[in-house]
Amino acid sequence: MSLFVEMYNFAHNIIKQTILPWGRYAYNWWQYGPGIARPGELINVDPREIEYVMIDCKFNHRAKKTHAYIKGGDWDRNYLDDGLMFVGSDEGFDELGLVPVEDYGFYTSLRNHFEKGLPWEETEIYKHFSDNPRPPDRTYPLTRDDRPHRGGKYATKDVLDEEFSRIDDLYEHMKEYGYLTQRELREREDAPYSAKNVAPASDEVLVNIGRSGNIIFDEGRHRFAVARILGLESIPVKVLVRHENWQAIRREVARTDSTAELSDRSRRYLDHPDIRPLV
Template identity: 35%
Template sequence: MGREHTARELLERAVATARSEGVLEVAYRSVPYLRRRRDRLWKRLLARVGGIPAARMYLQSRRRVQSERITDADPFARLWVNPARIDSQIRTPSKRWGRVADGDWDLAVVPFDETVAFRSVEAHFQDGVPWAETTEFEQYRDRLAAGERPKGCATEAELEARFEELDTIYDRIATDGYRSQPELWADQPEYQRTVFYKWDRTIDPRLDEVTISIGRNGQLVHSDRGDHRLAIAKLLGCQEIPVLVRRRHAAWQSIRDEITATPRRSALSEQARKYLDHPDIRNDAVDDESETARYPT
């Protein structure tokens, strides 16, 4: 687990850097640090005043004037899905919530089990390869050498600590099952102080779930966040995990719109009926007067 540096430690590092590399280098390195401090303070403020409700209201208001670009679905509602259904990863992740987009972005995918993250997690937990010898760690080591701060880490020791946190996550899921971020927060008040909070880029750290996009035919595609946790869930054979949807294809949103706007199942098109048991549809599915539909997990 990472930790905050004390003011004295930061000052000592700044003085050492100034002596060895100059004052300009200190200023250069200070910019990303100050940005991270700003982001963390902003997130804490949003978490206290209700960042999620505020963002939800903002998206609802945008949908009224841009219905073709914003989904009708609650952007922060979790879907519980079998991780085996998420078998690919999008090449162009979406950083915004509740978006609807046309085009071929959902076709630019790679098999999830061929990603560097999955192969590194698999090598570590199934083959016993030390984190420092995995492909992903080596890539991050190269970025460190180039002066970058991958995963918010400034040293290889910090990077190792970040990867070792995955061991804790693996053990927790293997023992207690896969739990949502709000559940972890409720049971572990200090959870927010882990590295997954410190470097989180969401408006509220409780939104730090595995995120997906939904393609034109309803395919679930990993997008942006939680690739290591998704890989762990797959390796452990979890039956369900919570995910958040960042983006939906316009064609898929049209199917959602038809289902939510149709009062009777018998009035749905044949195409729409095929998706009544889809994770993104179940909560909005319609019933006939004589029958209450059951939608399997």
């Protein structure tokens, strides 16, 4: 690799992982005041208490994982009747909304495999990719988005078997060592699904928080699903999007000198994992 390429990559990473996230932080502070989460900030949540999956993940894939966003609207109340097999698949949802975790085929397939001993080949998710292979020489639209996605990850049975074998490795690794952050995983050579070449916090499990503090799964399906199946009580996650009404509660808590001065509405959330760091 030439010196120019190394310098370019270094500058690109500085801009992407530091300058732009802090720029977004400053913009959010200017718009919403105190209570803005710092770039890379993580909170600890119980994965068993997350009931819904956001469709489409990362808000139509326009959001950047290193940033934190505040968004109004009814995205946190739009409950969809259809189930979902795989976030980012070709299932063609035409609206932003929520699907129950229990109707999320990727999660239920993993649960049936690990809890009931169902072979991978008999799970819904395996059959889905086996019946809908993605040749590497074609592109595919993402869910409700025209942005093309390269195939190849699940193009052949050998590749498919290798991918599901990695999920087995992830399960055993998490069962033995517990849930480790991406920063901690970087120090381990054998860690499956670890992000070696990105900012650690940008590849943690992503969640969104609705107006009433409801935590919604967004991305990081492998680690989220395995942690939930193992019954882990707490995992670190990064909040990608907060509803603007929820951010108003964070702002009130951040501004107060005494919790006794808080409104009844805000006082109800003092033990919420996204509020505790502000108290």
